[in-house]
Amino acid sequence: MAVITAPDKTPTTSTPRRSRRRVPALLLNLIALVVGVAAWALIASAQLADVPGPLSVSSRALDLIEDGTLVDDALASLRRVFLGFALGTLLAVPVGFLMGWYPLARGLLEPYVQFFRTIPPLAIIPLAIVLMGIGETPKVFVIFLAAFLSCVVAAFQGVVGVDSTLINAARVLGAPDRVIFLKVVIPAATPFLLVGMRIGLGSAWATVVAAELIAADKGLGYEMTHAQTYYDIPTIFVGLITIGVIGLVMDRLLLLAERRLTGWQERR
Template sequence: MSQSVSPAPGLPGSRKGLLTEQQLRSRQRLARIGLGSLVPILVLALWQVLGDLGIISSLLFPTPLRIAQAAVRLAQTGELGDNLKISVLRALGGFALGASLGLAFGILVGLFRQTERALDPTVQMIRMVPHLAIAPLFILWFGIGETSKVLLIAKGAFFPLYINAYMGIRGVDNRLFDVTRVLGFSRWKQIMRLIIPAALPNILLGVRISLGVSWLGLVVAELMGSTAGIGYLMSDARQFSKTPIVFVGILIFASFGILSDALVRLLERKWLSWRDSYQGR
């Protein structure tokens, strides 16, 4: 008498096994989020307790509860939303300008040695000029309007992508170029099928760094001279000793920095899924 054999619950082909695998991934994702949130939660809890006990100064270090209340008040009055919109547009505009130019120049310098010899020394010299040193000149040249702020942000966003695109191209295995020549690839096809995909990990790394530098450049631009934006909100609050509002601005910059970095990491997982690299233990 024959007996029917049901599929094992752990096999990928069974519905139960598939659900179990999905549940396992969800639990691993929640575990990563929980582990990453552990330190911030402990710091905030300790901060709140020390503030309530009067051990730390409420003027210099307002408690997380006071900071949250300040954020709610700013959101209710619309002041937070208006200034946040202006800051985000500035950061994205400066990043788009600087990153696109950095990528274009990085590809040109990476592909052609003559271009490298002509442009790279000048680019490296400008890269060494700090933001704080050049910000007064930008304000003098372009005024305190949007142009100076966007250009200052673009300056910071330019160099990480420039360097990483250049290094990514120069890091491509030279034997792969020999293969493309044997296959009869045109120069354009060689760039699109070999050079760009091989340099993509470095390019995405440059995007992550450029986004972070863009937020830093935004802070410098808005603190140096501005009449709107999160940096202006922080500067105005500092003058009137409204420390909770200063911390609200700091947390906003940190949150947007984390979100933009997480977005690029998501693109990395999608576009670089072919990599079999070490993930840690």
């Protein structure tokens, strides 16, 4: 007598799951740029606000490029931002690491760091003028202060946030404190530090316009303030866009460095 068996309903081949297609980030950036410029042109043409359109701003930018004004101003502001940001970062890294690694240094330095964090760097401008004069020094100093206060907190938080299991494991294996600091703490704190540098860079560019009010004769902030006197709105827009573009390029460079230095870190 034949035995009838039920048919096997298990599929012989499994259908691979389709992965979602991700839109390239660059394409999304271009779409956002086009939409933003189109919205700007629409607002200007409809006179919803007293702003110049993209064409008039582009024309003014070409005029400033041809006579060399925009290039000179951009280089002057970039030099101040780069110098203040570099000095602020170079000092913030050791100070933040000392505060995070040594409780004694934390107790001595943290009150001063937290105190000055509550004071906007722009509020230091009058004091900087009195103590440092009207040259380049007070301009660079307020930019330095803005970058330093952002970076030092990130460096400090990166050190105290290191997983204690990693440190204890290194000590069990016989590693001295110097090796633990160089091989465990610094790599683990690097992502925090780079984020702090990006925030500090934004703070530096946010401060440069006010810093260039200190008796400056060049710079994007100076040019924008000068244009305000004559109600030259297209020139103000050119200055704003130039600051944004230069700041964005510098931020992308820092982001590229972050990806290269923290390639071991899982990302979404």
